[in-house]
Amino acid sequence: MDCLAERKADGLSNAFRGQGSPAARCDSKLSIEHKLDQVFQCWGYHRIITSTVEHLSTLIAGGAIEQSTVIELQSTQAERLGLRPELTASIARAAVTRMADMTHPQRLYYSANVFRRADKGSHGGQQEHYQTGVELLGAGGSLADAEILLLLADCLSSLNLHSWHVVLGDAGLTQSMLLPFPAEMRQKVRQAIARLDRVAIEALPLAPALRRRALLLLDLRGRPEDILQLVSQLDLSVEQRSTVAALKSLIAILQETAKTAEGKATTIPSLVLDLSLLKPFDYYTGIVFEVVGDTELGRQVIGQGGRYDNLLGVFHPEQRSYPGIGFSLNIEALQQVLAARRQLPQALPAADWLVVPTEAPAAAAAFAYAQKIRTAANLVRVEVHLAEPTAPQAIRELARSRQISRIAWMRRRVCRKLKPSIRLV
Amino acid sequence: MITVALPKGALLEDSIALFQSLGLDFSGFLDKSNRQLQISDPTGTAQALLVRALDVPVYVEYGQAQVGVVGYDVLKEKRPSVAHLADLGFGGCRLSVAVQASSPYRSALDLPAHSRVASKFVNSAKEYFQSIDLPVEIVPLYGSVELGPITGMSEAIVDLVSTGTTLRENHLIELEVLYQSTARLIAHPLSYRLNSDGLQQLVQDIRQQTAAPAVSKAG
Numbered sequence: 131m132d133c134l135a136e137r138k139a140d141g142l143s144n145a146f147r148g149q150g151s152p153a154a155r156c157d158s159k160l161s162i163e164h165k166l167d168q169v170f171q172c173w174g175y176h177r178i179i180t181s182t183v184e185h186l187s188t189l190i191a192g193g194a195i196e197q198s199t200v201i202e203l204q205s206t207q208a209e210r211l212g213l214r215p216e217l218t219a220s221i222a223r224a225a226v227t228r229m230a231d232m233t234h235p236q237r238l239y240y241s242a243n244v245f246r247r248a249d250k251g252s253h254g255g256q257q258e259h260y261q262t263g264v265e266l267l268g269a270g271g272s273l274a275d276a277e278i279l280l281l282l283a284d285c286l287s288s289l290n291l292h293s294w295h296v297v298l299g300d301a302g303l304t305q306s307m308l309l310p311f312p313a314e315m316r317q318k319v320r321q322a323i324a325r326l327d328r329v330a331i332e333a334l335p336l337a338p339a340l341r342r343r344a345l346l347l348l349d350l351r352g353r354p355e356d357i358l359q360l361v362s363q364l365d366l367s368v369e370q371r372s373t374v375a376a377l378k379s380l381i382a383i384l385q386e387t388a389k390t391a392e393g394k395a396t397t398i399p400s401l402v403l404d405l406s407l408l409k410p411f412d413y414y415t416g417i418v419f420e421v422v423g424d425t426e427l428g429r430q431v432i433g434q435g436g437r438y439d440n441l442l443g444v445f446h447p448e449q450r451s452y453p454g455i456g457f458s459l460n461i462e463a464l465q466q467v468l469a470a471r472r473q474l475p476q477a478l479p480a481a482d483w484l485v486v487p488t489e490a491p492a493a494a495a496a497f498a499y500a501q502k503i504r505t506a507a508n509l510v511r512v513e514v515h516l517a518e519p520t521a522p523q524a525i526r527e528l529a530r531s532r533q534i535s536r537i538a539w540m541r542r543r544v545c546r547k548l549k550p551s552i553r554l555v
Numbered sequence: 556m557i558t559v560a561l562p563k564g565a566l567l568e569d570s571i572a573l574f575q576s577l578g579l580d581f582s583g584f585l586d587k588s589n590r591q592l593q594i595s596d597p598t599g600t601a602q603a604l605l606v607r608a609l610d611v612p613v614y615v616e617y618g619q620a621q622v623g624v625v626g627y628d629v630l631k632e633k634r635p636s637v638a639h640l641a642d643l644g645f646g647g648c649r650l651s652v653a654v655q656a657s658s659p660y661r662s663a664l665d666l667p668a669h670s671r672v673a674s675k676f677v678n679s680a681k682e683y684f685q686s687i688d689l690p691v692e693i694v695p696l697y698g699s700v701e702l703g704p705i706t707g708m709s710e711a712i713v714d715l716v717s718t719g720t721t722l723r724e725n726h727l728i729e730l731e732v733l734y735q736s737t738a739r740l741i742a743h744p745l746s747y748r749l750n751s752d753g754l755q756q757l758v759q760d761i762r763q764q765t766a767a768p769a770v771s772k773a774g
Contacts, residue, residue: 295749297745297748297749325636325638325639325744326638326639326640326742326744326747326748327638327639328638328639328640328641329639329640329641329642329739330639332642349755351748351750352750400749402748402749402750404748406748407748420745420748422745422749427617427618428617428618428619429618429743429745429746429749429751430745431745
């Protein structure tokens with residue numbers, strides 16, 4: 131009977147410590163967040179916490195975020211509340227009213243859960259996700275763009291991830307290239323490009339020159355140098371030329387930084403310039419990017435971001451806007467990528483000590499002694515043995531199975547002096 | 556290595572012929588004795604999965620296959636997040652509303668409100684009847700949809716028609732065409748953007764090989 135109870139307790143404790151257990155998953159998530167946290171702080175970013183629940187009007191950011199993705203809350207009041215599907219809009223809203231009084235740029239980071247209605251037709255798709263990301267507010271231009279991409283690279287390098295891809299586009303440039311399309315066609319062309327739907331473009335009633343333009347945009351991707359050269363040969367406006375020049379200088383900064391000895395940690399291993407990278411709806415106005423990692427389940431988007439120079443104005447009382455750019459990393463996807471490379475803690479760390487009160491009156495002494503060991507300079511994990519099993523041999527077995535290396539046996543008579551008999555298991 | 560998802564059934568032969576014309580041989584799937592669901596091209600440059608037509612976009616959306624061949628009807632019904640890269644021209648058919656020839660109905664609008672419509676294409680059927688503002692009950696069936704009106708379970712059906720022989724033999728007539736469908740080349744968006752394993756070249760070769768104009772209009 132005793133033996134059975136012991137096995138049971140044992141099995142349970144292992145289930146909670148092993149890979150895939152709730153505690154181990156939490157441990158691996160925290161280890162990712164902790165490493166990213168340190169990188170953000172090294173780059174001068176400060177953590178911000180915003181509310182999980184917001185007014186729907188904040189969450190949809192003036193129509194830039196599709197309302198259907200927001201999980202709304204039942205509310206007895208007239209106001210409509212929802213759970214945040216992302217943090218950029220909430221942070222823009224929180225920051226904009228204070229921007230006038232603050233020094234620029236503002237460097238902010240967050241680590242939080244976001245909620246999204248699962249896709250229609252998906253069965254049991256995830257609704258709660260964890261994201262860690264940054265927002266750099268009040269700084270425009272290639273330098274700020276470069277900081278964000280280099281910071282992204284440093285983040286992934288801190289996680290020991292060296293094979294990943296960035297698909298980089300420019301929402302402002304691509305949208306301006308859609309302006310020659312008649313207004314009633316523009317959104318359709320944008321949607322078709324965003325969804326890589328070549329067949330739809332071929333079927334749209336477009337003049338031949340416009341169809342060629344749409345098809346060109348759809349496949350405007352490849353090595354940054356090639357694409358920039360190709361785009362430079364197009365008939366561009368002054369503004370478009372300056373955007374292309376900014377993209378060129380951004381790519382140059384990234385490449386030159388990677389060449390320096392110190393810049394190794396911030397190298398982007400594979401960069402595709404893709405001017406078809408658009409979303410049917412969003413708030414991006416400049417560079418946009420997706421970060422792609424390889425998992426055992428195939429390629430996955432592990433992060434995304436971009437520049438949003440009009441978003442803060444949506445929330446400003448006088449519509450005054452400030453430039454902004456940021457990215458977010460999808461923690462669950464990162465966990466999968468790192469797990470595929472066995473770069474996450476496989477199991478929870480074992481306790482260093484098991485303090486066993488050998489009789490009921492020794493309980494206080496056991497807690498006191500455990501506390502004494504915990505005060506050591508380095509982290510020491512100490513567990514107090516609470517009840518079953520009681521036989522010393524069974525306790526030793528238990529400690530061994532859980533890789534606890536030391537047992538302190540507390541007896542009542544040594545209570546005051548706190549002198550246990552110590553055994554190495 | 557590029558993985559291609561090929562649909563079992565009507566589109567298989569033409570799909571295999573298409574890849575053969577590019578030097579990729581998956582004709583092993585046509586061998587009656589074949590039981591393999593995954594085969595490699597003899598040159599070792601690509602492999603193919605043999606899956607049900609409805610599952611082709613699933614394998615492509617999740618990236619286990621980088622490209623696939625599937626009918627527009629499946630894409631319209633399932634709306635997967637995949638890149639639609641070419642109309643391959645073959646496998647032409649149409650999704651239609653049909654009723655018993657002996658019935659008084661000669662247009663979809665003649666159907667009484669709240670009548671039953673049997674279909675495998677639940678979403679397309681629902682969307683169509685909403686567009687003509689006719690409330691109907693869609694009865695999902697997975698095969699032999701023609702039996703719906705014959706047994707009296709439903710007044711009408713929404714089903715794929717290619718030659719019309721099945722309808723005629725079951726004394727059904729076509730009232731409306733919801734849309735025309737042909738085989739499409741689809742791709743996993745991320746792999747296409749990153750040009751994994753020279754995917755863009757393969758897609759370009761396929762497009763040149765078919766170069767067929769879009770047969771149907773989206774909608």
